[in-house]
Amino acid sequence: MLAEITIKDFAIIDEVSLSFNDGLTVLTGETGAGKSIIIDAIQLLAGARASVEFVRHESEKANIEGIFFIDDADHDVYNVLNHFDLPYDDEGSIVLQRQITSKGKSICRVNGKLITLAILKEIGQTIIDIHSQHETQSLMQSDQHIELLDEFDQQALAEAKESYLHIYEDYLRLKRRFKDLSENEQEIAQRMDLLRFQYNELKEAQLQSNEDEQLEEERHQLSNFEKVYENLQTAYYSLYGEHKGLDFLSHAMTSLEQLEDVNDTYSQLSEQLKNHYYAIEEISFQLRNDLDELEFQPERLNEIEKRLHEINRLKRKYGKDVNDMLHLMASMEEELEQLENKDTHLQALENQIADVEKDVLMEAEQIHELRKQISEDLSHSIHEELKDLYLEKSKFNVAFKTLSGDIKYHNNHIALNKNGMDHIQFMISTNPGEPEKPLQKVASGGEISRIMLALKSIFSEHQHMTSVIFDEVDTGVSGRVAQAIAQKIHRISRHSQVLCITHLPQVAAIADHHLLIEKSQDDHQTKTFVRKLDQDESVIELSRMISGTEITETTKQHAEELIEQAKSVK
Template identity: 45%
Template sequence: MLQTLSIRQFAIIDELDIEIKDGLTVLSGETGAGKSIIIDAISMLIGARASQNLVRHGENKAVIEGVFDIDDNPAVQSLLTEREIELDDYMLVKREIMKSGKSLCKVNNQTVTLTELKLIMQELLDIHGQHETQHLLKSKYHIRLLDEFSKGRYQAVFDDYTETFKVYQEKKEELRKLEQKDESLLQRLDLIKFQHNELIQAKLVPGEVSNLKEEIKRLQNFEKLNTELTKAVSYLSDENNIIDKMFDFNESLKEIDDVLTGEYSTLLEEANSVYYLLEDAKHRLYDELTSNEYDEHLLNEMESRMNMIQQLERKYGKGHDELISLITELEVEINQIENLEESTSNLKEEIKKQYERLMNAGTKLSKERRADASQLRSKILDEIHHLEMKSANFEIAFSKIQPNLSGIESIEFMISPNKGEPMKSLDKIASGGELSRIMLALKTIFAENRGQTAILFDEVDTGVSGRVAQKMAEKMKQIAAHIQVICISHLPQVAAISDHHLYIEKHEKDDRTVTTVTELTGEHKVREVARMISGVEVTPLTLDHAAELIAQNKEQYKG
């Protein structure tokens, strides 16, 4: 539930702190006093999109903060834990809206995205206003309401259907792509066959490019290599060569080491290593020299081979090893195209079988939904009858449709508001009062079902009066027994039955318009209810009427 609401520099609100309690809280006030602005501020806390126009004129940013009691809301606690947000019995939600248009969302002082804020708050608070009413009127929303009403009773059946549908769609998409491959596919086949043949004839071998580069470099530098090899060998094998001198040096070291009793043993070992290293180098260089031959024909062949590979790389935009992989890819595609007719036939058969599985799964889902639809219909009828639509009839209509992600049937709420009238869609209801009652009936059922701990009604009582208004007030009171209800209302019946009454008014201060909120009790509440009754002038008669209305409700709901 929402406990406190703090609004700073938001629209015409300068500074406003509101304490909101359990039960039914009513917000009333003259038209234009700022009631809708408070709703807009709360909307910011549940993830509504912000606009720089919401920042009070002359200020840099607007700040809205709400403290929510989440002690009895495990769903919200779980979402906070998943996001490693500090957990407590209370949750602080903060929204900052900058004049630049940017906004910042924080939950318990940890920054979250707007999407995350919406995800968390949808488990906590529901705002029902004109937009939500229009949303409920759409038939595509009704199937979601029915599934929500089931509380997951047929979730396994629904999951099986959706998985089957996804496979069905994938197979259909695969077929669509195959059938698109008509004449252009045959042209493609000619092209890739040519490419495949060209690459096969190239006889590409993994790793050959690096070998070719080495051999070409060797042959191109034959004379230089031969000269340097000859020099190197002569240094190690001519008269007075390094190796012979190294041998003599080692012999001298042996004598020195014998006389000095091992003092030069380490140096002697190192000198011997150098000697054998040079011996090994001499043999390797000699072998290299004797095997080093110049073959102009071989060089031409290698350079030609390298040019051919480079041309293929440029042509296909791929490296050497990628060209080798491309051969396999082309073979697969050639096989697919050449077997297109067979593939298409097999795929159509798969789709047919998958469609049968889909319809079986959809039939099971519809059966489950129809069972719960009967229960939901009875509950809705009870609610609208209580709201003085005693002759109304309500049905949940099922219609066969092409399978989609929701099922094989569409669902639409249908109503006949008066006896003798035909059933019609909710969006065909002309009376604002009837629509308000139907929406409240739905909210009564789903408010208890959703697990949320607060609901805000924004003038849900439009178009009703008298006995109907009293029934709607009682219905809001009934909902408030389960969750916190905040209601903006023009009805004296709703104000009179409320547990808490907040009065919104605006006035001028320092040449600026500001909005204030005052909790009304006692005579102040009586006077406001009287104003709501009279609409123009409060008289002793309307004051008596207001006092009686409040007293009757207090007596009815005491304890």
């Protein structure tokens, strides 16, 4: 959830810090008090484009900072953070920062690290969903509908989609290979000439596996011959010979042997010294053998230098090490064989593509049938939600179609993509006798509000949004519809934190938390303030919302009744 946001020098806000809780928080206040400005700030924190007009008059920059707590370790936001190698802690806190300067520059950070606006937007889309009367959200975008449908019953589709994607990736790989092999003769001839030249150059080098590492090690040894010889000799003669290390250790060992029968302590010390003596003696023998085997070979060093020079020349052209170049040779050999026998391989690829095409179509068809079943369940659920919002005459349907492509399917030619063969669009008719239209073409503001709430009631528990924000989505409704909208908004807050700007007392009454936005003016500036209302203060604010400026005992009683009614609904 969005735990806290600090806004400074933003529009008419001097500085304000807001703490939020789970559940439904409503923001109310007079028109022009700055309610939507707070939502604008949150939108910028989620990656919306900025304007210098957001910077407070006579200020150099506007600053917005928000901290989010993500309880779900599998939340999509972590996929985005990992993809861009961005930091986060184990406690699930994510700090987003946005700074807009008076010169139009925008600076974005996540957990203190600078990021681009595009990355901030990707992060914001996974945790914040803002809906207003004037903004098209994901629910209104037809290209998002297939993902929403699949989210509605992920479990039913999971295995089929995984199987399809596996075969679809094989299909794409084969198609790309066929295309590459079918290019014009001139390009293929040029490619073959290049491959033969490169392959022969590598082959003539007669590279051996790990040869470069072994040569580097041998060169290091030969280059340090004098240092190795002198230090081995010093170490050996320090240990072996009269009045040397082993000689003194031998005297000490003999002395301790005379005390073995005195007590166990001396016996143990004597045994330990013997073990150490023999171990050190073995080291001295090894030093002697190494000295005997040492031989300065300047000719060999020259050979190694020349060989490494040749290998490094090839590395600059073909790979970071010898093993890489050997693997490259193998792939070159395979590609040359395919190009030299192109027609045979093309025929084999055609046969493979035909076989895989049958399999991928079968998998896509299975997903299509599953989606048809899921769409019926979704339509039924949305109809029930629309009934609750007094749109019982509405008809909701999921329209399926295929896009034209080069794959023959029955009597048509279709295209496949990562989602299969389906292109999906949500359709709705809000009045009897009217044909169903795409969701985004619904005209009435009040109808859009209710349809959006119906859809969000269904999808909110599947979308895993940290915060859902409604900016005056209840405009144009009243009475029983207003009460129904209030209940739907509160229902969404069971799955996601909800922040809602509202002018409806029914929505404000059902809130778990109530913030009042106020502004003050003096001769020089206008400032916005926010304060959290207790229950008595909330009753006064609801009374104002019901009657306007004049608050009477009757309106206060009505406000109290709304709050009590809301408690019974919760």
